[in-house]
Amino acid sequence: MSVGDPEIVVSAAAAGAATLDTAPETAAAKIQGRSPWKLAFERLRRDRAAVICAIIIVLIVLMAVFAPVFAAITGHPPNHQYFDTGLTLDGQPKPPNSTFWLGTDDVGRDVLVRIAYGARVSLIVGVVATFLTVTIGTVVGLAAGYFGKLVDTVLARLIDVMLSIPFLLFAISLSSIYSAGLKVVIFVLAIFSWSSVARIVRGQVLSIREREYVEAARAMGAGSWRIMIIDILPNVIAPIIVYTTLLIPVSIVGEATLSFLGVGVQPPTADWGQMIADAQGNYHAWWFLVFPSLALLVTTLAFNIFGDGVRDAFDPRSDRMFN
Amino acid sequence: MRVENVYKHFPVQSTSLFNRSKDAVHAVDGVSLEIRRGETLGLVGETGCGKSTLARCIMRLYDLTSGRIEFEGRDITTLKPGQMRPVRRDMQMIFQDPYGSLNPRRRVGSIIGDPFSVHGLGEGSERKRRVQELMELVGLNPEHYNRFPAEFSGGQRQRIGVARALALRPKLIVCDEPVSALDVSIQAQIINLLADLQDEFNLTYIFIAHDLSVVQHVSDRVAVMYLGMVAELGSVSGVYGHPRHPYTNALMSAVPVPDPARSRERERIILVGDVPSPIAPPSGCRFHPRCPKAKQRCVTDVPELIPRLEDPPSHVAACHFPVADGENIADSRPEIGADDRVVEGGLVGNV
Numbered sequence: 001m002s003v004g005d006p007e008i009v010v011s012a013a014a015a016g017a018a019t020l021d022t023a024p025e026t027a028a029a030k031i032q033g034r035s036p037w038k039l040a041f042e043r044l045r046r047d048r049a050a051v052i053c054a055i056i057i058v059l060i061v062l063m064a065v066f067a068p069v070f071a072a073i074t075g076h077p078p079n080h081q082y083f084d085t086g087l088t089l090d091g092q093p094k095p096p097n098s099t100f101w102l103g104t105d106d107v108g109r110d111v112l113v114r115i116a117y118g119a120r121v122s123l124i125v126g127v128v129a130t131f132l133t134v135t136i137g138t139v140v141g142l143a144a145g146y147f148g149k150l151v152d153t154v155l156a157r158l159i160d161v162m163l164s165i166p167f168l169l170f171a172i173s174l175s176s177i178y179s180a181g182l183k184v185v186i187f188v189l190a191i192f193s194w195s196s197v198a199r200i201v202r203g204q205v206l207s208i209r210e211r212e213y214v215e216a217a218r219a220m221g222a223g224s225w226r227i228m229i230i231d232i233l234p235n236v237i238a239p240i241i242v243y244t245t246l247l248i249p250v251s252i253v254g255e256a257t258l259s260f261l262g263v264g265v266q267p268p269t270a271d272w273g274q275m276i277a278d279a280q281g282n283y284h285a286w287w288f289l290v291f292p293s294l295a296l297l298v299t300t301l302a303f304n305i306f307g308d309g310v311r312d313a314f315d316p317r318s319d320r321m322f323n
Numbered sequence: 324m325r326v327e328n329v330y331k332h333f334p335v336q337s338t339s340l341f342n343r344s345k346d347a348v349h350a351v352d353g354v355s356l357e358i359r360r361g362e363t364l365g366l367v368g369e370t371g372c373g374k375s376t377l378a379r380c381i382m383r384l385y386d387l388t389s390g391r392i393e394f395e396g397r398d399i400t401t402l403k404p405g406q407m408r409p410v411r412r413d414m415q416m417i418f419q420d421p422y423g424s425l426n427p428r429r430r431v432g433s434i435i436g437d438p439f440s441v442h443g444l445g446e447g448s449e450r451k452r453r454v455q456e457l458m459e460l461v462g463l464n465p466e467h468y469n470r471f472p473a474e475f476s477g478g479q480r481q482r483i484g485v486a487r488a489l490a491l492r493p494k495l496i497v498c499d500e501p502v503s504a505l506d507v508s509i510q511a512q513i514i515n516l517l518a519d520l521q522d523e524f525n526l527t528y529i530f531i532a533h534d535l536s537v538v539q540h541v542s543d544r545v546a547v548m549y550l551g552m553v554a555e556l557g558s559v560s561g562v563y564g565h566p567r568h569p570y571t572n573a574l575m576s577a578v579p580v581p582d583p584a585r586s587r588e589r590e591r592i593i594l595v596g597d598v599p600s601p602i603a604p605p606s607g608c609r610f611h612p613r614c615p616k617a618k619q620r621c622v623t624d625v626p627e628l629i630p631r632l633e634d635p636p637s638h639v640a641a642c643h644f645p646v647a648d649g650e651n652i653a654d655s656r657p658e659i660g661a662d663d664r665v666v667e668g669g670l671v672g673n674v
Contacts (some may be wrong), residue, residue, distance in 0.1 A: 212424035216487070219382050220438045221411035223404065234428040 040238070043313040050309025056302040064119035071117075074101070076110035078117040079268045083108050093285040103287035106278060111287060115295050117270035122299060125186055125255040126248045132190035133251070134244050137197025142236075144198065145205025146228050156202070162195035168257070175263035185264050189254050197243055204236040238314040245307035249300035256296055272296045324358040324381075324495055324527065329390035331373075331380050335602060348601045350376040352551035353390075355628075358495070363521070363528040365542030365559070367535060367574070369598060373551040374531045375419075378497045381529065382416050383407055394495070412442060415488035419500035421480035425472040431458075431483055432468040438490040457486040461516060478509035485516060495527045503532060514541055535578045539563055544637075547571045550601055550609040553628060557638030567631040567640035569652050570594075570610050592652055608643065616644050617657040 044050055063070075071077050086108030088094055096103045102112040144155035171188045178184050208214065209232065217227050256273030258264030265271040272292045279289035332347035351373040358364050366374050379385045381392060383399060392400045399410055415438075418424035425434055436454045439445045445453055455465035461482040472480055481501060488496050498517065502510040514537065520526060532538050538545055538559075545562045547555040547570065555568040566572045573592040580586040594613045599605050605612050611621035620643050630636050631645035646652055 212418045212420055213426040215379075215384055216416065216418060216424050216484075217437065217441075218384055219411065219416040220441050220487070220491075221404075221408040222437070222441045226441065230429075231426055235426070 040310075040313040044309055047309040047312065050306050050313075053302040053306040053309070056298065057306060060119055060299050060302070061123060063116050064123050067113070067116040067120055070113050074099070074110055074113055076100070076113050078113045078270045079109065081108045082110075086110070093282060093288055095285070096287055102291045103285065105275065105288050106282050106285070111275070111291055114270040114275060115272070115292055118272040118275065118292065119295065119299070121182065121259075121265055121269065121271045122252045122255060122296070125182065125189065126252040126303075129186045129189035129193070129251040129255070130244055130247045132186065133193040133247060134197055134240060136190065136194035138201050138233075138236075138240060140194065141198040141201025142205055142228055142232065145202040146209055146224065146232065148209075152202075155198070159195040159198050159202075162192070163199075165192070167192045168261075171258060172261060172263050175258065180258075180263050180266055182265055185255050185258055188258070189251050193247060193250070193254075197240070197247070200239055200243060201236055204239060205232055208232050208235050242307065242311040242314055245303065245310045249303035249307070252296070252303070253300055324395070325391075325393040326354060326356040326358075326377075326381060327391040327393070329354045329377065329380055329392065330388040331376050331385055332388045346602050349551050349604050350601060351380060352604065354548075354551070354553055356546060356553070356556070358527060358529060360494070360527055361521075361525050362543040363530050363541050365538035365545040366529060366531040366548060367533060367538050367545060368548035370533065371598060371601065372548045373601075374533075374548055375499050376551075377548070378416070378499045378529065378531055382414065382497055408442070412491045413493050414495040414497070415491065415493040417481075417484050417488045417496060417498045417501045420504055421477050421484060422472075422504075424484050425480055427472055430469050430471060431463075431475070434472070435483060435486045435490060438487060442491065444491075453490075454486075457490055460489070460520075461486045462512075476509075477505050478512060481505060481509075481513050482516065485513070485520070489520065489524075492524060493526070495529070497529045497531075499531050500533070501530075502537060503534065510537065517541070535563075535574060547574065550598065550604055552609055553641065554610065555638075555640040555642075556628065557634070557640075561634060561638035565634065565638075565648055567634065567638075567645035568610070568642045569614050569616050569644075569646055571640070572646050572652055608641070610642075615652050615655040615657060616646075618644060619658065 067078070076082070082104065086094060086100060086104040093106055093108070094100055094104045100110050100112070102110075102115065105111055105114070140155055140159070144152045144159075171192070174188055175184050214227060214231055217231050222231075255264055256271075256276070259271045259273030260277045262277065264273060267274060272295055275292035276289060276296070279285070279292070282288050329351055330349075330353055331351040332349055335346040335348060354373075354377055356364065366377065368374050376385065380387055380390075383392070383402070387400060390400070391398060394410060394414065397410075399407065402410065425431075432451065432454050435457055436450050439450050439453065444450075451468070455468060458465045458468070463479060463482050463486065467474075472483065475483065481504075484501075501517070502513050505513060517528065518541065521528060528541070530538065530541050542559050544556070544558050546553050547562065547568065549570050555562055555566065555571045562571060563575060566575050569592075573594050576592040592615070596613050599609070599612060605622075607623050608614070608617075608621040608626050611617040614621065624643065626641040626643045628639045628641045630638060631640045631642065632647060634640075
């Protein structure tokens, strides 16, 4: 470096800045940590509706985890039929009372305990099916978007085909061919939802693939896998996470729908969709219909609003950070 | 490094299912260059003339339509990605957009350390040490190792790009408009940094820019491109002092002169018309529809890239009627009418 070079001035300035930086160490540390993730989290934390919904979701999870506690406190196992205490003299369900807090169903089982156990099925299906869906969708979308050409043509057509199959018809026939149960429900939900995830991921990858940093990675000799996982995936993960949170309630409703139609989780396992179906013939016993429906509504609503909050938090255009 | 007769055409796909058109954008059309060790070859031309495409062909980011690329005596035109990897240690690239060329989701340390991890060099603290050395080398504060690209200014980001390109101690660096996205004061810093690094590591640069004065400042030799072809090639003093191609001449007349008196007396050559479509480039000399000196021969014959007038053999231009020293082509009028200006496919040129 020659004297009089502007470079020298700059490095001197940089050195000055460095000494300044070290003095208020804590301030520097604070500035450093603002990754896009932290920013998104900060925004989410300021979203009151999302926080409330997150709390509700936690409560529902706790209810599912501690379902046996409900059974212990009330002294009513989920599948036990109380023909003497749980039914009226003419064999009708009993309304909410001191022993059965949310009433009983048509065969004298405790609705409260069954709702708590039903939360387990809903959450397991919601989370596992969504996880499967997102995994398949991401892999397919990444491959289609990144490799392009023939791979893309084949996968994009496959996505179109999957999106055009009528979900319920296919789900009902599939569940009746294989003996219905939790695994089949999860499988059916995943098979039918991955295509929409794949389409979103593919679109994102198509645009990110052309960015200069991907070109830079290629120029330094990075392989396709490395580019896909290290350079592209972190940039599509935000929409994936948003879609995941919005997909969980869809899966939960999907499971309830299948169980309602009798092709989902089989009795006597407690399940919300199943309970709503059983309540069909007992319209006078409002508690039997209302409480499971309410559980389903609150759960899906909480996930949906929370998902909206996550989407807003990841949206760089939302400037609520500073409000 | 040798580039021979490189062609790169991008097929233009028609949307119709049954009517596949076979048009192609002739981005690079038969370019031959030789880059000598330790020199800086400037590449200038208007937007869309194929400079960046040529750079990406040289880096083998694009596969060639035809032609041959030789690096250190070795033909790398058809090497597979796996075979190409060791070669990439010796050739790196600096990109134009300091905002687009750094992954926003990754920390600076990991971006600069990327070449090491791709090539499996250095682990853990060793890699960190080398990355911090690089950061210091390009004038960044090594303590900012854990920051994100968004926390840096444009000039600092370009330094990050330089550090990344330098990580593997390459022999050749292709700089694709490394300063055109930066403020003028920052441009000078980056150019000086590149010059210092060239001295220190004996680097060879291919320096692409559309700013003629920047190219004049950094280059040993200059290649002027027009519509995918080299119009003129020679030493900086030759091309800037005695431009032979009318296009070069017009470009030079557009360089601002930092002296109002001289600036006023100088006559600017104003080219008429737009750059023709690279899908159907003009016949003969590609510059003929816009050339003030165009004659009938320019429409039919493709000019050869050879020394003109009394130039040394290293200074070549592709023009049938080269511009003599002191000649003012602003006074010339083409000897062909608009109807004669034919482009490929028999269309009349858009003049």
